[in-house]
Amino acid sequence: MPTKAVITGWGKCVPPVELTNADLEKLSDTNDQWIVERTGIKSRRISHVDGTDLAELAGRRALAAADMEPEDLDLILVASTTPDLICPSVAAMVQERLGAVNCAAFDLNAACSGFIYATANAAGMIESGFVKKALVIGAEKLHGVMDYRDRSTSVLFGDGAGAAVYEAVEGEAGVLAVDLGADGSKGHTMVLKSMGTNGNVFNSLPPEEMALHFEGQAVFKIAVQGIAASVTRVLENTGFSTEDVDVVIPHQANARIVDAATRLLKVDEEKVFSNIENLGNTGAASIPMAISDALDSNRIKPGDIVVLSAFGGGVTWGSIVMRWGERTERLKLHDGELPPTDAGVFEILEPNLRFFAELHGLDPDAPIT
Numbered sequence: 001m002p003t004k005a006v007i008t009g010w011g012k013c014v015p016p017v018e019l020t021n022a023d024l025e026k027l028s029d030t031n032d033q034w035i036v037e038r039t040g041i042k043s044r045r046i047s048h049v050d051g052t053d054l055a056e057l058a059g060r061r062a063l064a065a066a067d068m069e070p071e072d073l074d075l076i077l078v079a080s081t082t083p084d085l086i087c088p089s090v091a092a093m094v095q096e097r098l099g100a101v102n103c104a105a106f107d108l109n110a111a112c113s114g115f116i117y118a119t120a121n122a123a124g125m126i127e128s129g130f131v132k133k134a135l136v137i138g139a140e141k142l143h144g145v146m147d148y149r150d151r152s153t154s155v156l157f158g159d160g161a162g163a164a165v166y167e168a169v170e171g172e173a174g175v176l177a178v179d180l181g182a183d184g185s186k187g188h189t190m191v192l193k194s195m196g197t198n199g200n201v202f203n204s205l206p207p208e209e210m211a212l213h214f215e216g217q218a219v220f221k222i223a224v225q226g227i228a229a230s231v232t233r234v235l236e237n238t239g240f241s242t243e244d245v246d247v248v249i250p251h252q253a254n255a256r257i258v259d260a261a262t263r264l265l266k267v268d269e270e271k272v273f274s275n276i277e278n279l280g281n282t283g284a285a286s287i288p289m290a291i292s293d294a295l296d297s298n299r300i301k302p303g304d305i306v307v308l309s310a311f312g313g314g315v316t317w318g319s320i321v322m323r324w325g326e327r328t329e330r331l332k333l334h335d336g337e338l339p340p341t342d343a344g345v346f347e348i349l350e351p352n353l354r355f356f357a358e359l360h361g362l363d364p365d366a367p368i369t
Ligand code: UT7
Pocket: 029, 030, 031, 034, 035, 038, 039, 112, 151, 152, 153, 155, 156, 215, 216, 217, 218, 219, 220, 223, 252, 253, 254, 257, 281, 283, 311, 312, 313
């Protein structure tokens, strides 16, 4: 029997403070109807703590779900476009906090495709025998790089983290096929010059260069084609058709991108999982958070064929076909929580609003009404 990488634990960390469409209406010329119709998003979360805190808690929850001790891990791999710092990596900081003293740790950046790339790495190491137990985390604090008065980007993104424990298991379940790709010639469509959300973000570059540069329409088209082509290729590698697929968990970029890709692929839309409405686009965190939510809502059954697919900056893309294992229930629950906060959403966004005010000819001290 071949050894495969099976998800045995999962978890997510959703910060408590919400940024609603009504809040965004106070910051730019946008409205709830436009945002819902064009993106499917009603609300997103804004983190009052570091991205590493989100990653750690998602990781602890995934370990509890697998009933695994941190010392048993061989690898922690964190996918993030918005690490606290470039070095040390989020993975190394999580390793220290968990006390996962027997494992390797590194970060990987493939933007919104990060969790797919990270899973491919972990699965490859498991199949080759280098690693037996891996914690793969997607974590983002995207709000740190947002100009909230730029309506073309600010409505999309949110913060959060999701995690999965992969274990070496002999049998039919686990990662069956991977399709990864990149096209650096289109890299200019999504550019982020920030040096880490706790790095010298607001002093290293002027505001006009600091915000996420994002060519929404171009990305939209590349994403739809890219996801459809990648899923087609990865299914061909397994010999499965779209009929054989039980659940599709796409990167939650925009509900319309997912709908358009679903139509191109001719997948029954009821098989496609979505949780974008109240989380927004959380970059590399979106797929592991969606896996956790899909399990909590009984959308995944033992033995199901599950397809993960993402598209992101770079540009990068990737898809994975896996056969789910025997268990869809957590073995244990981790009862830790993030530290509570009384901060309102505009208090948390205050550094962003102040930094980017001059770009919009605004007084940085003007109250938000
Ligand atoms: O995670 C991977 C990376 N990201 C993505 O996958 C996102 C990809 N792109 C998108 O999701 C979409 O392109 C957006 C949501 C960013 C924009 O939606 P769109 O349907 O492509 O809108 P658009 O850029 O074509 O703009 C249509 C109109 C424009 O007005 P005019 O020129 O027609 O008068 C925009 O100025 O909508 C206007 N507009 C807005 N209006 C209200 C753009 N943003 C907003 C807004 N609120 N937030």
